[in-house]
Amino acid sequence: MIRTICFKERRYIEELRILTRATALDCIIDERFDRIVYLIKEGDMGLAIGRKGSNIRKMQRVLGKRIEMVEYSPQIEQFTKNVFKPASVVGVAKGDDRKLSVYISQNDLGIAIGKGGCTIEKARLLLARYFETELGEVLAGGDAHE
Numbered sequence: 310m311i312r313t314i315c316f317k318e319r320r321y322i323e324e325l326r327i328l329t330r331a332t333a334l335d336c337i338i339d340e341r342f343d344r345i346v347y348l349i350k351e352g353d354m355g356l357a358i359g360r361k362g363s364n365i366r367k368m369q370r371v372l373g374k375r376i377e378m379v380e381y382s383p384q385i386e387q388f389t390k391n392v393f394k395p396a397s398v399v400g401v402a403k404g405d406d407r408k409l410s411v412y413i414s415q416n417d418l419g420i421a422i423g424k425g426g427c428t429i430e431k432a433r434l435l436l437a438r439y440f441e442t443e444l445g446e447v448l449a450g451g452d453a454h455e
Contacts, residue, residue, distance in 0.1 A: 331357035399450035408445030
């Protein structure tokens with residue numbers, strides 16, 4: 310899927326590269342939740358986060374917004390797990406209606422939803438952009454694959 314990146318997003322991606330030496334594949338400026346979501350190249354997540362999150366804190370100071378990072382994966386299951394981290398994803402199932410159901414560990418359901426639904430919105434944006442899939446339901450793990 311071809312998507313053009315605007316000037317502001319390119320600037321944020323370059324800022325990340327300069328400060329952390331990590332490669333970002335994409336950047337989403339989410340005005341609704343006042344954050345910037347970076348899609349980090351597979352294997353560069355450690356560089357991007359930095360020791361004890363120091364690079365994320367540095368980026369937040371420089372850009373003045375909350376920073377979130379997701380590691381890219383070409384497999385939709387692993388990508389979905391990365392989007393919902395640190396919540397534990399038990400399973401992923403794609404329905405006939407092309408909607409993706411995500412099963413989360415019972416204890417991590419609140420983390421997976423996020424404050425005001427911010428994590429679900431991030432998952433919705435990224436899954437639509439990279440896998441042309443809609444996010445269906447996010448369910449507790451006990452309901453997995455029944």
